[in-house]
Amino acid sequence: MVQKIYPDAAAALDGLLFDGMTIVAGGFGLCGIPETLIDAILAAGTRDITAISNNAGVDDYGLGLLLRNCQIRKMISSYVGENKEFERQYLAGELELEFCPQGTLAERIRAGGAGIPGFYTRTGVGTLIAEGKEHKDFGGETYLLEAGLTGDLAIVKAWKGDRFGNLVFRKSARNFNPMAATAGKVTVAEVEELVDFIEPDQIHTPSIFVQRLILATRNEKRIEQRTLREAA
Amino acid sequence: MTGWTREQMAARAARELRDGYFVNLGIGIPTLVANYIPDGIDVTLQSENGMLGLGPFPTEATVDADIINAGKQTITELDRTAYVSSADSFGMIRGGHIDASILGAMEVSETGDLSNWMVPGKMVKGPGGAMDLVAGVRRIIVLMEHVDKAGNPKFTPENSLPYTGRNVVDMIITNLAVFVRPDRNSPFRLIELAPNVTQQTVAALTGAHYLTDASI
Numbered sequence: 001m002v003q004k005i006y007p008d009a010a011a012a013l014d015g016l017l018f019d020g021m022t023i024v025a026g027g028f029g030l031c032g033i034p035e036t037l038i039d040a041i042l043a044a045g046t047r048d049i050t051a052i053s054n055n056a057g058v059d060d061y062g063l064g065l066l067l068r069n070c071q072i073r074k075m076i077s078s079y080v081g082e083n084k085e086f087e088r089q090y091l092a093g094e095l096e097l098e099f100c101p102q103g104t105l106a107e108r109i110r111a112g113g114a115g116i117p118g119f120y121t122r123t124g125v126g127t128l129i130a131e132g133k134e135h136k137d138f139g140g141e142t143y144l145l146e147a148g149l150t151g152d153l154a155i156v157k158a159w160k161g162d163r164f165g166n167l168v169f170r171k172s173a174r175n176f177n178p179m180a181a182t183a184g185k186v187t188v189a190e191v192e193e194l195v196d197f198i199e200p201d202q203i204h205t206p207s208i209f210v211q212r213l214i215l216a217t218r219n220e221k222r223i224e225q226r227t228l229r230e231a232a
Numbered sequence: 233m234t235g236w237t238r239e240q241m242a243a244r245a246a247r248e249l250r251d252g253y254f255v256n257l258g259i260g261i262p263t264l265v266a267n268y269i270p271d272g273i274d275v276t277l278q279s280e281n282g283m284l285g286l287g288p289f290p291t292e293a294t295v296d297a298d299i300i301n302a303g304k305q306t307i308t309e310l311d312r313t314a315y316v317s318s319a320d321s322f323g324m325i326r327g328g329h330i331d332a333s334i335l336g337a338m339e340v341s342e343t344g345d346l347s348n349w350m351v352p353g354k355m356v357k358g359p360g361g362a363m364d365l366v367a368g369v370r371r372i373i374v375l376m377e378h379v380d381k382a383g384n385p386k387f388t389p390e391n392s393l394p395y396t397g398r399n400v401v402d403m404i405i406t407n408l409a410v411f412v413r414p415d416r417n418s419p420f421r422l423i424e425l426a427p428n429v430t431q432q433t434v435a436a437l438t439g440a441h442y443l444t445d446a447s448i
Contacts, residue, residue: 028281028318029304031297054318081357091355099356102280103322103364110319121326122367126345126398129363171298171315172283178317204317221297227305229289 004165004213009040012188012212016153017046024109024151025053026180030224032173033062034155036190036216042066048073052149054105054176056080061222078102101129104146106179112148113182120145154184161191165210166203181209190216235407235426243268245334245375245405249275256365258335259303261375265334278330280361282321285313326368333369337376339391342440344401344416347393366397378406378437385439409434411442421445
């Protein structure tokens with residue numbers, strides 16, 4: 001049987017990283033981000049990365065770590081408002097940015113992973129996002145063509161994984177991770193728990209999409225907006 | 233001129249919700265709407281990152297980093313809660329399954345164009361899910377101050393800022409007044425004034441053309 005479980009993040013990424021590569025990363029804000037694997041890419045020093053990720057982390061956490069180390073050349077994201085270093089590099093012309101509406105980004109990654117090169121959506125019609133894109137009418141409404149997205153590598157964070165590579169995500173940490181897992185030529189998952197068995201009906205991402213797996217060693221799960229109510 | 237507070241604006245917007253609605257609330261004043269849902273009205277809140285059935289904010293003891301809303305705020309789950317991927321979540325939105333979305337705005341035009349994502353010359357943070365929401369949700373309610381910080385009208389003949397969506401707004405609730413239109417081919421109609429606010433005040437602070445309801 002193919003051994004999918006690797007001893008650590010560096011071993012799991014061995015042979016997969018190269019300058020100029022495209023990486024699809026799961027996560028929304030700082031929730032459900034593959035923080036162990038990001039640390040390993042930071043240590044590897046891979047440069048000129050195109051990162052497909054809904055957000056860009058914060059200055060000292062998540063993809064922000066790779067930005068700060070000038071390893072990212074281009075981001076395809078829906079919202080980057082939490083990252084000061086991002087703003088500095090972008091305004092200095094050191095970083096390329098492609099804004100993509102959040103739902104369109106999710107669907108582009110889903111489509112890419114499902115072998116669909118493009119799809120039509122109403123989202124963004126009549127806005128700056130639509131410039132240069134093909135438009136087509138369906139039933140009297142105008143839609144625009146958006147392209148599917150794939151990467152050389154996808155990195156995802158899951159709650160539970162088994163030795164086959166089946167994954168279960170936890171609560172809203174699921175977010176972009178299931179689509180990202182389908183969109184990498186190679187997908188590496190870090191999991192909070194390695195388990196012997198996952199009930200087949202409970203699997204979110206089946207093993208076919210996951211080539212390598214590690215037990216996450218960083219599960220900081222930093223909270224971006226700790227919002228509380230008064231205890232009753 | 234007194235007008236409504238942010239809380240009163242949120243409470244006014246909450247009166248638009250109907251029993252059984254699935255609703256997406258934007259960041260800022262719209263988030264407050266959750267606190268004013270009328271008794272007897274059961275509403276399920278959706279968050280576009282992938283959560284259907286949002287509970288209240290947690291207590292210190294129940295904070296869970298894996299349960300956040302689209303504003304990245306910690307939140308709690310309910311008996312009805314379902315988690316989905318962001319692709320499935322935007323399927324709910326794009327597919328027209330969400331009954332209403334309440335959003336903030338920088339500008340709304342008299343034909344319902346919405347601008348709320350970028351100011352030229354300032355660092356752009358990105359559209360997030362706003363473009364998807366206005367393109368997919370059946371009824372879009374805007375909650376905004378009537379004028380901007382410089383005192384300029386935000387309900388305008390034509391927007392000066394880049395669009396989030398064209399002809400997408402159905403209702404506008406400001407700190408001074410409520411405007412609504414029955415469909416997206418009709419003009420907006422002033423249907424309500426905040427306490428101690430006159431028609432003349434609203435007219436003076438509004439750039440857009442609108443009708444005035446006979447009840448006012």
